[in-house]
Amino acid sequence: MTALTAGTPAAAVTASGRRASWAAVFVLARFETRRLLLRAPVLIAFAVYIGWTVWRTRTSWDGFPALQDADRATQNAPLLVGLAVLLSANQAVLRSRRYDTDRHLDVLVVQPWRRTVAHLLSVAAVALLTGVCVAGQFTWEALKPGAVGHGSPGELLAGPLSVLLLGALGVLLARLLASSFAAPLLIVLLLFSSLLAPGSADEGWTRWLAPTVGGNTSTTLPSELLGRPAAWHALYLAGLALSAALLAVLVSGGARLRTVRAGVAGAVALTLVGAVAQSQDLSPEIAEARTRFSVTPEKEQRCAERDTTTYCAFPEWGARTGDWDRVLTGVRSLVGGTAQDRPLVVRQRVEARYGLDGDAAIDSSTRPYEVTVGTAWGGNRVPEFAVAVAGVLVTGSEEELGTMCDGRMVTVMWLALAGRPDPVSDLRRVRLDDGDVGSAIVLSQTQPLNMTAAHTEVVRELLRRPKEETAAKVKARWAELTAPKVTTDRVARLLGLDEPEAKDECL
Numbered sequence: 037m038t039a040l041t042a043g044t045p046a047a048a049v050t051a052s053g054r055r056a057s058w059a060a061v062f063v064l065a066r067f068e069t070r071r072l073l074l075r076a077p078v079l080i081a082f083a084v085y086i087g088w089t090v091w092r093t094r095t096s097w098d099g100f101p102a103l104q105d106a107d108r109a110t111q112n113a114p115l116l117v118g119l120a121v122l123l124s125a126n127q128a129v130l131r132s133r134r135y136d137t138d139r140h141l142d143v144l145v146v147q148p149w150r151r152t153v154a155h156l157l158s159v160a161a162v163a164l165l166t167g168v169c170v171a172g173q174f175t176w177e178a179l180k181p182g183a184v185g186h187g188s189p190g191e192l193l194a195g196p197l198s199v200l201l202l203g204a205l206g207v208l209l210a211r212l213l214a215s216s217f218a219a220p221l222l223i224v225l226l227l228f229s230s231l232l233a234p235g236s237a238d239e240g241w242t243r244w245l246a247p248t249v250g251g252n253t254s255t256t257l258p259s260e261l262l263g264r265p266a267a268w269h270a271l272y273l274a275g276l277a278l279s280a281a282l283l284a285v286l287v288s289g290g291a292r293l294r295t296v297r298a299g300v301a302g303a304v305a306l307t308l309v310g311a312v313a314q315s316q317d318l319s320p321e322i323a324e325a326r327t328r329f330s331v332t333p334e335k336e337q338r339c340a341e342r343d344t345t346t347y348c349a350f351p352e353w354g355a356r357t358g359d360w361d362r363v364l365t366g367v368r369s370l371v372g373g374t375a376q377d378r379p380l381v382v383r384q385r386v387e388a389r390y391g392l393d394g395d396a397a398i399d400s401s402t403r404p405y406e407v408t409v410g411t412a413w414g415g416n417r418v419p420e421f422a423v424a425v426a427g428v429l430v431t432g433s434e435e436e437l438g439t440m441c442d443g444r445m446v447t448v449m450w451l452a453l454a455g456r457p458d459p460v461s462d463l464r465r466v467r468l469d470d471g472d473v474g475s476a477i478v479l480s481q482t483q484p485l486n487m488t489a490a491h492t493e494v495v496r497e498l499l500r501r502p503k504e505e506t507a508a509k510v511k512a513r514w515a516e517l518t519a520p521k522v523t524t525d526r527v528a529r530l531l532g533l534d535e536p537e538a539k540d541e542c543l
Contacts, residue, residue: 061150065157072124072158073165081120082169085113089173098414100182100359102256102352103174107191110170111250114195117166118202118247119223125159125203126219129210149288149296152207156281159203167196182359182414185352186259190266191250197273198247204280211287241315244269253392256411258350261329261388263322265314272310278303318391326388333385344377349384353411357382360409363418366455367425370507372514375429381406382425385481400434400482408434410481419452419462420480426451427485430518438483443527443540445487447517449478449495450506459499472496475541489538490524497533506531 072078096109129152170192177183209218230246243249244265282300329336329350339348340357345364347357360382368376385408387396401408407428409421426448427437437448452466453459464470468477468484473492478485487495498506510517513530524540 057147057150061154062157064151064154065161068128068154068158069161072121072128072162075120075124075127077120078117078124078162081117082165085117086169088113089169093173093176096177097182097412098417099180100184100356100412100414101177101180102411103178103183103185103187104259104262105185105253105256106174106177106183107187108250109177110173110192111194111198111248114166114170114199115202115248117162118199119226121159121162121199121203122206123219123223124206125155126206126210127216128158129155129207130214130216147289149285149293152211152284152288155207156204156284159207160200162203163196163200166199167193170195182356184355188259188262188264188266190268190270191264193270194248194250194266194273197270197277201247201273201277201280204277204284208280208284208287211284244272244314245311247273254395255387255392257326257386257388257392258329258352258411261322261326263318263326263391265316268310268313270310272307272314275303275306275308275310279307326391329386330388333383337384345380345382347382350386350411353384356413359413360421363422364407364425367422367429367451370451370454370503370510371426371429372511373518375514375518378405378429380425380428382409383407384409384411386411398482400438402433402435404433406434408481416465416479417481419456419466422452422456423448423466423478423485424480424482434482437485441486441488442520443491443522443524444518444520445485445491446494446498446524446527446531447510448485449487449491450498450510453495453499454503454506460496463495463499474538488524488541490536490540493536493538494524494528494531494533498531 097105174187174192178187205222206219209222249264249269279300282296282303285296286300333350334348337348337350338354339346340354341347342357342361343365345361347360349357364380364382381403383401383406385398385401387394387398390396398408398410405428407421407424409424410417424434424437427440428434429451430444430448431437431440440448449463453462456462460472463472466479467487468479473489473496475489475492476487478487509531516522516530517527525535528535
């Protein structure tokens, strides 16, 4: 009884001391978090990050984002915050050495390893704030009326986890090397290695060892075709950040704690699991699905009829059919003859066999009165689609449109652009040379078209005239204007214009 009673106060004192130590850790963590957020590098980094994000997100994807692209777009900008946190956290840990206060801190209840934990908690708070910014950016994209698709939590976690990893590296570096030059040298090394790193298009699994593997591509794929190991990469980053954090605690005097040693082993194991899993090749199922979506898209699509037009889209793009219909209806209202009531099929198509890094063009459809529309929309894609619609109404198929080089090109371009708010600007936007004089290549979702200097001259003059006046002439002379091999001179005369000065020669 005596021994038991005598031991109780000591145990109570020990437990009370531990609680006091951890309470002091959290107080110190709040202090270090405030100091870290008020450091000039961190403030500047957040100001640039938020400013760039707001400026870019206002007009990103022309207001029609695919969320499976928008989530990746949140990854690279937080790296700037991460580098600032690496430098500032490193300097915060070295503060006591710079001001020669280590001997005073050694007599406090907060041991060095606990002070390290406080610094790591401050880094975690900044990473959490970065996560709030990432969530805000993605939510902004998702709330845009033209948004489609689905985002990935793994992709969204990459940015905040990168900040956490870089901050933990800064703390670990300070515990390993008591030099204020170590962190700047590490930042220079990281920047230099990122500049020398090969592009994502031709490298293999090693690219996934970097904090972020984002990148913007010209190809938007359905979510199920991406094949990116985003969840495994998030696990890899989390394990790497946890490993750096626990190693910092370990070298700060926490080596005597079995929980810390076990935590380091577990964190390294998580890192290895994530690294191995993310390095796997593309699964056969996704490769087969990419081929299926590219070769036989009709098997994966849902179709809806609007008047005499059938719209077939991949499931994530069903909401876009209204936007396509408004453009198509505007073009159809200007045509003449039987084309006004001609049944059309607008089919969404994608070349997915080469993944996100591929930039191969989509082959022209060989089916009569079928118009191709891609997975991107807004901006230049709108007049490009209008050109495709007008071309199919005039020639009968995209295959025929791709080989056309006669006066019908004038009719096609006028039909596509006359109903646009700024037709001359759209004429420049659909041309490869961004001009409105001379010959040029006209961009398309499929095979590009040839526009001669004579075509350009007549189209530019038509677009300056009242639309209703020209529309009446187009409808009245439709059969002659759409006859194969009709010359540009003949088209100009039929529409009440002088013959063009330029020669009617194809590129």
